[in-house]
Amino acid sequence: MFLRSRMEGERAAATACPDANDLAAYAEHRLPAPARLAIERHILEPCAECHDLLATLLTAAVPEAMGHRAFRRTFRGTWQWLAAAAVLLVAAMLGAVLWLSRGATATDPEARLVATARALVAASPELFLDFTPLSADERLAAGGGDLRGNRLRVKEPVGIVASTRPAFTWEPVSGAAEYEVSLRDADGHLLFTARATGPSLPFPDDQPELSAGATFHLAVLADGVGRSKGDRRFRTASAQQRELLVAAGAAIERTVPAELRQLVLAHFCLRQQFYVEARAAAQASVAAHPDDRLGLETLFHALVQLGEAAADGVRKRLLALHVGG
Numbered sequence: 001m002f003l004r005s006r007m008e009g010e011r012a013a014a015t016a017c018p019d020a021n022d023l024a025a026y027a028e029h030r031l032p033a034p035a036r037l038a039i040e041r042h043i044l045e046p047c048a049e050c051h052d053l054l055a056t057l058l059t060a061a062v063p064e065a066m067g068h069r070a071f072r073r074t075f076r077g078t079w080q081w082l083a084a085a086a087v088l089l090v091a092a093m094l095g096a097v098l099w100l101s102r103g104a105t106a107t108d109p110e111a112r113l114v115a116t117a118r119a120l121v122a123a124s125p126e127l128f129l130d131f132t133p134l135s136a137d138e139r140l141a142a143g144g145g146d147l148r149g150n151r152l153r154v155k156e157p158v159g160i161v162a163s164t165r166p167a168f169t170w171e172p173v174s175g176a177a178e179y180e181v182s183l184r185d186a187d188g189h190l191l192f193t194a195r196a197t198g199p200s201l202p203f204p205d206d207q208p209e210l211s212a213g214a215t216f217h218l219a220v221l222a223d224g225v226g227r228s229k230g231d232r233r234f235r236t237a238s239a240q241q242r243e244l245l246v247a248a249g250a251a252i253e254r255t256v257p258a259e260l261r262q263l264v265l266a267h268f269c270l271r272q273q274f275y276v277e278a279r280a281a282a283q284a285s286v287a288a289h290p291d292d293r294l295g296l297e298t299l300f301h302a303l304v305q306l307g308e309a310a311a312d313g314v315r316k317r318l319l320a321l322h323v324g325g
Contacts, residue, residue: 109294110136116256116264123255127248133267139297141304152222152230153307159273160235162242164210165203170220170230171309172199177224186215213238232307237274245274259288266298270305278302293321 018038025031113133121128153171157163168181181201182193192207203209210216219231237245248268256264262285269278282299289295296318303311 109292112260113263113267113294116260117267120251120255120264124248124251127244127251128268131268131271133264134270134298134301136297139294139301141301152220152228153309154218154220154230154232155307156276157218157234158232158306159275160237160241161276162237162245162274163203164212164236166210166234166236167200167202168218168220169200171307173222173228175224176222176228178222180221180223182219182221184217184219186217188217191216210236212236213241235273241272245269245272245277262288263295263298266302270298270302275302275305279306291321293318296321 157166266281279302285295300314
């Protein structure tokens with residue numbers, strides 16, 4: 001009885017609403033990390049009353065603070081003012097994420113994902129434009145990216161790649177003695193040919209880096225098994241696309257609740273066709289939430305775009321969840 005009473009008391013304390021002073025301290029970044037985490041967990045349970053109060057504190061305080069004489073007196077130097085303004089703008093973005101997602105409950109992950117994306121668009125339209133997460137139909141679509149060939153499946157690079165010296169990978173072909181790898185530009189001009197004994201090839205050291213913002217065509221030919229062939233097109237990211245990826249990732253890290261962060265990043269990367277980065281984010285989301293159907297569907301889509309056989313294993317996990325649920 002004593003143990004049960006103690007557990008019930010701890011549970012009640014954990015779910016009790018923080019007082020207004022604690023919420024105000026959170027909005028002003030005056031709470032230590034454990035206290036901030038406790039409030040974030042409470043908001044995401046969700047507690048509608050605290051959710052709306054904190055959103056109001058975060059969004060309403062920013063323009064008032066930036067226009068106040070004391071703010072401008074305190075931060076007279078240009079760099080001081082910009083740094084302080086940046087802190088307040090981060091608070092405004094977080095307030096927008098909380099406010100616009102207030103109608104989505106923890107029991108409806110799809111609604112929370114969509115609401116969070118809308119909040120990001122509203123807070124930073126220059127980064128997220130008309131960003132929307134992939135729908136269920138899109139996530140489960142069987143078709144991959146620009147994948148060709150009969151028995152050989154080229155995995156990477158695909159879509160848009162951040163590196164101008166990407167590595168090349170493909171699914172191994174049973175019985176293949178060697179692989180011939182060739183790369184051409186968008187006009188069909190041969191850039192180089194190399195040979196590999198396994199299912200991967202680093203970018204050759206003796207070759208110049210690829211031009212940014214350009215399209216290339218990769219072909220891999222397996223010797224010893226009827227010369228099975230596979231190929232893909234991919235595009236190197238422009239400087240603007242790389243900057244967008246970094247800035248959007250930083251905004252998601254600052255403003256999106258921790259349990260949604262990797263999932264939102266995966267969907268953003270998929271929309272931008274950064275499939276390798278999308279896979280990494282989706283894998284991190286699934287590692288944290290192994291039975292989350294939305295995360296598994298997102299990972300499945302990323303793996304399909306990369307032409308990876310591992311997509312079949314994720315499909316089986318989704319079927320098992322469907323049968324069990």
